[in-house]
Amino acid sequence: MIVGEQKPLDEIWGMIKDHKKVLIFGCNTCVAVCQQGGNKEAEVMASMLRMRATQEGNGIEIIDSGIERQCEHEFFEKTEPMIQGVDAVLSTACGIGVQFMAEKYEIPIYPGLNTTFLGAVEQAGVFTEKCQACGQCILGETGGICPIARCAKRVLNGPCGGSTQGKCEINKDIECAWQLIVDRLKLLNRMERYEELTPIKDWSTDRAGGPRKLVREDLVENE
Amino acid sequence: MSDNNLKTPSKLEKILKAGHFAVTSECGPPRGSDLEAVAKKAELIKDHVDAINITDNQTSVCRMSSLAACIRLKTMGLEPVLQMVTRDRNRIALQSDILGAAAWDIHNILCLSGDHQSFGDSAAGQNVHDLDSMQLLQTVRRMRDESKFLGGDEIKRPPRMFAGAAANPFADPFEIRVNRLAKKVAAGAEFIQTQCIYNLDKFEEWMKGVVDRGLHEKTYIMAGLTPMKSAGMARYMKNRVPGMDVPDEVVKRLADTPKDKQAEEGIKICIESIQRLKEVEGVRGFHVMAIEWEEMVPEIVEKSGLHPRPEV
Numbered sequence: 001m002i003v004g005e006q007k008p009l010d011e012i013w014g015m016i017k018d019h020k021k022v023l024i025f026g027c028n029t030c031v032a033v034c035q036q037g038g039n040k041e042a043e044v045m046a047s048m049l050r051m052r053a054t055q056e057g058n059g060i061e062i063i064d065s066g067i068e069r070q071c072e073h074e075f076f077e078k079t080e081p082m083i084q085g086v087d088a089v090l091s092t093a094c095g096i097g098v099q100f101m102a103e104k105y106e107i108p109i110y111p112g113l114n115t116t117f118l119g120a121v122e123q124a125g126v127f128t129e130k131c132q133a134c135g136q137c138i139l140g141e142t143g144g145i146c147p148i149a150r151c152a153k154r155v156l157n158g159p160c161g162g163s164t165q166g167k168c169e170i171n172k173d174i175e176c177a178w179q180l181i182v183d184r185l186k187l188l189n190r191m192e193r194y195e196e197l198t199p200i201k202d203w204s205t206d207r208a209g210g211p212r213k214l215v216r217e218d219l220v221e222n223e
Numbered sequence: 224m225s226d227n228n229l230k231t232p233s234k235l236e237k238i239l240k241a242g243h244f245a246v247t248s249e250c251g252p253p254r255g256s257d258l259e260a261v262a263k264k265a266e267l268i269k270d271h272v273d274a275i276n277i278t279d280n281q282t283s284v285c286r287m288s289s290l291a292a293c294i295r296l297k298t299m300g301l302e303p304v305l306q307m308v309t310r311d312r313n314r315i316a317l318q319s320d321i322l323g324a325a326a327w328d329i330h331n332i333l334c335l336s337g338d339h340q341s342f343g344d345s346a347a348g349q350n351v352h353d354l355d356s357m358q359l360l361q362t363v364r365r366m367r368d369e370s371k372f373l374g375g376d377e378i379k380r381p382p383r384m385f386a387g388a389a390a391n392p393f394a395d396p397f398e399i400r401v402n403r404l405a406k407k408v409a410a411g412a413e414f415i416q417t418q419c420i421y422n423l424d425k426f427e428e429w430m431k432g433v434v435d436r437g438l439h440e441k442t443y444i445m446a447g448l449t450p451m452k453s454a455g456m457a458r459y460m461k462n463r464v465p466g467m468d469v470p471d472e473v474v475k476r477l478a479d480t481p482k483d484k485q486a487e488e489g490i491k492i493c494i495e496s497i498q499r500l501k502e503v504e505g506v507r508g509f510h511v512m513a514i515e516w517e518e519m520v521p522e523i524v525e526k527s528g529l530h531p532r533p534e535v
Contacts, residue, residue: 152339152341152350153310153336153337153339153350153352153355154352154355155336155352155355155356156355156358157355157356157357157358157406157410158355159394159395159396159399159403160336160356160394161389161390161391161394161418161465161466162338162339162394162465162466163394163395163396163466164394164395164465164466165395166395166396169338169339169465169466170339170341170342176395179395179396182396182399183396194399194402195402195405195406195409197357197361197406197409197410199358200314200354200358200361200362200373201353203353
């Protein structure tokens with residue numbers, strides 16, 4: 001899922017304070033799981049911003065709401081009138097939701113979160129990055145552990161010389177992805193795979209190739 | 224390894240293939256544009272080494288480019304080893320700089336991934352890592368041996384570079400460190416310069432694994448050494464430098480020496496290490512990295528019985 005982190009209140013306040021009526025708008029899927037941008041968090045953020053407005057003697061009106069997902073048209077139907085009635089929206093969705101709304105509405109849509117990574121729920125309250133959506137999955141070759149997302153140097157033939165006791169050289173709290181890969185290949189009895197050189201990667205399916213688009217002709221026709 | 228079948232005009236290659244112990248050292252370019260800083264360092268060591276590595280923005284601290292400093296060595300008639308990291312340049316820039324170096328007849332290259340940028344003065348910068356160090360080795364070998372760019376087009380006047388890589392026998396997991404060397408050899412590494420060796424027992428254990436697999440006959444292994452200036456430096460290297468293995472007895476030996484004699488003791492340890500490593504099967508040379516202490520290289524080389532350097 002997509003993990004995000006709330007922006008500092010000062011930064012948010014700076015974006016919205018000159019508007020008259022602002023909707024704090026939650027997105028109740030990915031960023032609700034990390035409890036940063038769901039409808040509940042939007043509600044809490046709205047009340048903090050109202051307090052801030054009172055403190056500063058600013059007459060801004062702040063309302064809150066939310067939908068299931070801000071990245072699909074169909075979820076917006078019910079809240080349409082509410083969005084039409086404000087002069088700006090603070091979206092607590094990821095960057096996808098913010099942009100999707102900006103394409104739909106001719107009012108400013110501000111980001112309430114910093115979108116941080118594609119990750120998993122390691123344990124309650126702990127989220128870790130697992131994928132960088134490079135568009136050419138090599139997990140089948142690396143024991144199910146991604147060196148692109150999880151090695152600080154995205155080394156495809158690792159580990160580098162800085163791996164110490166299973167940890168990355170940049171931070172003792174980060175596991176060395178290549179130590180994990182070696183451990184995993186051993187477990188799967190596939191250590192012979194370790195000595196195969198991973199070829200030079202085609203990054204054209206990654207960000208390097210420009211904005212990506214997937215078109216499923218069969219689904220487009222059915223609409 | 225056929226010892227008279229030279230692949231490049233490299234002096235380092237000639238010396239290694241003639242069966243001599245090779246000796247290299249390194250100089251870091253200045254944090255400014257004064258080329259004479261490079262010349263001055265090189266002047267101190269030039270009669271005691273066969274080739275001089277020029278580091279490439281080591282520890283991610285921005286410096287004069289390795290290529291510019293290598294060209295200065297060429298103008299002095301010296302033999303540079305161009306260090307090249309994959310952190311800062313994509314495949315276009317890497318191949319372009321390889322050709323730039325080849326244009327100046329720089330005949331040695333050391334392919335590295337580079338320290339992470341968070342260690343240096345540009346922690347907010349991007350890292351590139353379009354290729355990794357093994358893939359850079361493959362690139363150099365393809366450009367040299369097939370006269371081809373990675374994109375497949377032909378290179379006119381291809382580079383003639385002796386291709387090297389680093390190896391750290393002390394990083395984890397230790398059990399794959401020999402396999403990892405085998406990968407570098409398969410990727411095209413003709414010489415290896417190792418991480419600084421302080422734990423000689425562990426290094427010898429690694430070398431035994433290397434020899435058992437016959438890798439010492441496929442690549443020339445040069446043992447890396449850095450003399451310690453003080454007990455404080457030994458402690459710093461032990462505790463703070465990633466992938467460094469400094470045994471307690473080395474720290475203790477320096478700490479038990481009076482402060483004003485510690486540098487001398489550090490040099491002594493370095494010389495003793497070289498003497499011991501000369502006897503280790505598969506060790507074919509020494510890479511003496513006297514960091515900002517280049518003036519000590521002649522003494523280390525002489526007292527280790529590695530002087531005069533052979534004429535080839």
